[in-house]
Amino acid sequence: MELFNILKEKIKEKEVITPKEMAIIDDNAEFLGIPKILLMENAGKAVYEEIKNIEAEEYIIFCGTGNNGGDGFVVARHLGKGEVILIGKEGEIKTYEARENFKILKNLAEFGNIKIREIRRAEEVEDIFERLKDKKAVIVDAMIGTGVKGELREPFKTIVDKINELKKINKDILVVSVDVETGHLKSDLTITFHKRKTINRENVIVKDIGIPKEAEYIVGWGDLKALRKRDSNSHKGQNGKVLIIGGSRDFFGAPILAGLSALKIADLVGILSVDKVIDKLNHPEFIMYKVEGDYLSSQHVDYALNIAKKYDVVVLGNGLGANNRTKAFVNEFLSKYDKKVVIDADAIKVIDYNSFEFSENYIFTPHKKEFEYMNVDLENIEEIKSTIVLKGKYDIIFNADNLKINKTGNAGMTVGGTGDVLAGLIGALFAVNEAFISACCGAFINGYAGDLLLKEKGYCYTSLDLIEKIPNVLKIFE
Numbered sequence: 001m002e003l004f005n006i007l008k009e010k011i012k013e014k015e016v017i018t019p020k021e022m023a024i025i026d027d028n029a030e031f032l033g034i035p036k037i038l039l040m041e042n043a044g045k046a047v048y049e050e051i052k053n054i055e056a057e058e059y060i061i062f063c064g065t066g067n068n069g070g071d072g073f074v075v076a077r078h079l080g081k082g083e084v085i086l087i088g089k090e091g092e093i094k095t096y097e098a099r100e101n102f103k104i105l106k107n108l109a110e111f112g113n114i115k116i117r118e119i120r121r122a123e124e125v126e127d128i129f130e131r132l133k134d135k136k137a138v139i140v141d142a143m144i145g146t147g148v149k150g151e152l153r154e155p156f157k158t159i160v161d162k163i164n165e166l167k168k169i170n171k172d173i174l175v176v177s178v179d180v181e182t183g184h185l186k187s188d189l190t191i192t193f194h195k196r197k198t199i200n201r202e203n204v205i206v207k208d209i210g211i212p213k214e215a216e217y218i219v220g221w222g223d224l225k226a227l228r229k230r231d232s233n234s235h236k237g238q239n240g241k242v243l244i245i246g247g248s249r250d251f252f253g254a255p256i257l258a259g260l261s262a263l264k265i266a267d268l269v270g271i272l273s274v275d276k277v278i279d280k281l282n283h284p285e286f287i288m289y290k291v292e293g294d295y296l297s298s299q300h301v302d303y304a305l306n307i308a309k310k311y312d313v314v315v316l317g318n319g320l321g322a323n324n325r326t327k328a329f330v331n332e333f334l335s336k337y338d339k340k341v342v343i344d345a346d347a348i349k350v351i352d353y354n355s356f357e358f359s360e361n362y363i364f365t366p367h368k369k370e371f372e373y374m375n376v377d378l379e380n381i382e383e384i385k386s387t388i389v390l391k392g393k394y395d396i397i398f399n400a401d402n403l404k405i406n407k408t409g410n411a412g413m414t415v416g417g418t419g420d421v422l423a424g425l426i427g428a429l430f431a432v433n434e435a436f437i438s439a440c441c442g443a444f445i446n447g448y449a450g451d452l453l454l455k456e457k458g459y460c461y462t463s464l465d466l467i468e469k470i471p472n473v474l475k476i477f478e
């Protein structure tokens with residue numbers, strides 16, 4: 001944890017985050033045991049606190065069918081008055097949390113203080129825009145929040161236009177947005193939760209809603225949910241093509257483990273190695289590329305570059321051997337190859353770090369000793385554009401802008417080959433995702449597979465068992 005705390009100092013915390021990053025934090029708060037309905041309560045209460053002292057003749061709360069709308073239901077309940085306009089039908093409300101809060105509102109609505117209307121078209125609220133022309137009113141925008149996707153669709157577009165027009169003719173209309181301004185709405189005030197979002201506009205208040213800092217650091221199912229979804233009607237290769245470059249006269253198992261692991265997620269896996277490895281393989285599931293020799297060396301670089309062009313990502317190093325020949329191969333290959341690479345095991349050991357550029361296209365997966373060999377300059381962490389997975393009891397995953405810790409896994413993971421499994425797994429994710437989320441999820445899935453095996457078999461599981469467990473982990477969190 002010592003290094004983690006040093007890195008926490010060096011890697012500056014983001015003040016403004018993207019909706020996607022917020023969704024991961026939101027889901028990981030739940031992963032840590034904080035129910036979303038509690039966050040929704042705190043969110044709605046936070047908005048209420050900001051508007052409760054505003055004198056107005058009317059309060060209109062426009063709600064969408066997502067959790068932004070759910071927040072709006074909570075605001076209405078705390079206000080205890082006003083009209084809730086659900087844009088959609090109750091049956092279309094997307095989440096348990098929002099549905100529960102809508103049900104509560106319906107129970108209260110019988111007593112007349114809170115009115116509820118479900119609409120489909122903007123024309124259905126023409127009466128409200130007429131009535132508010134000369135009234136002092138607060139309009140709460142709980143239509144769409146961080147779940148916004150693409151251009152604003154109807155009826156939201158017309159409703160936003162009408163609110164903007166109303167504001168022009170009546171200065172006594174105050175528009176308050178929940179979390180994020182919906183589309184081109186000209187809000188007077190936005191109350192956003194936990195951290196300012198990149199899509200917020202001016203006049204934003206950030207309110208804490210009880211999400212602990214740890215939810216920003218601990219890898220959880222929120223990270224997995226953010227992975228690119230497998231495209232069901234995709235054709236071969238669309239879900240990632242991974243090339244394993246490794247193996248040598250001494251080690252031929254490592255590239256196979258990395259390949260088998262990658263194959264659980266990627267469409268196509270190739271293995272490029274020396275003849276002593278390839279001739280031993282009878283794995284029809286791999287595409288094989290063979291070069292003559294005991295070790296990969298500089299005369300193989302051009303061939304490897306030529307093959308690697310056909311793949312999305314290269315996993316480099318498993319069983320490669322660490323000697324002058326492989327040193328020449330690795331440094332020359334990396335200097336000429338400009339796509340994604342997972343750099344593992346022996347490749348880490350033979351890189352010349354003096355004049356080395358830590359490209360954002362690289363994910364390193366060192367254990368403690370290999371990390372020390374890398375001699376990363378923590379004083380200039382902003383140079384480290386590559387993502388590093390420092391494996392350990394808790395894996396530390398970081399780069400110049402991000403830092404997370406993965407708690408899954410157990411002492412059984414020290415069995416030989418688990419590093420190869422991790423490298424293959426991360427390679428397959430990296431083929432179709434960004435580096436940092438691929439590294440976090442690879443570490444999480446690998447460790448979680450180990451935790452499932454520990455429960456089933458105790459510590460005596462093998463790397464092949466680990467590979468077989470990967471689909472189970474993906475199934476649990478899909």
Ligand SMILES: NC(=O)C1=CN([C@@H]2O[C@H](COP(=O)(O)OP(=O)(O)OC[C@H]3O[C@@H](n4cnc5c(N)ncnc54)[C@H](O)[C@@H]3O)[C@@H](O)[C@H]2O)[C@H](O)CC1
Nearest residue numbers: 039040066067068144145146147148149150151152153179
């Ligand atoms: N920790 C937190 O930040 C918390 C956030 N909460 C609130 O939840 C929303 C995010 O909710 P989500 O369900 O993911 O999505 P939204 O409600 O923002 O929007 C989805 C909703 O809107 C429709 N939609 C999306 N894009 C469009 C579009 N371009 N045009 C029309 N309609 C669109 C979509 O179909 C859905 O129906 C966050 O902002 C917070 O307000 C939690 O409640 C508390 C913790």
Ligand SMILES: [K+]
Nearest residue numbers: 141144178180
């Ligand atoms: K909103």
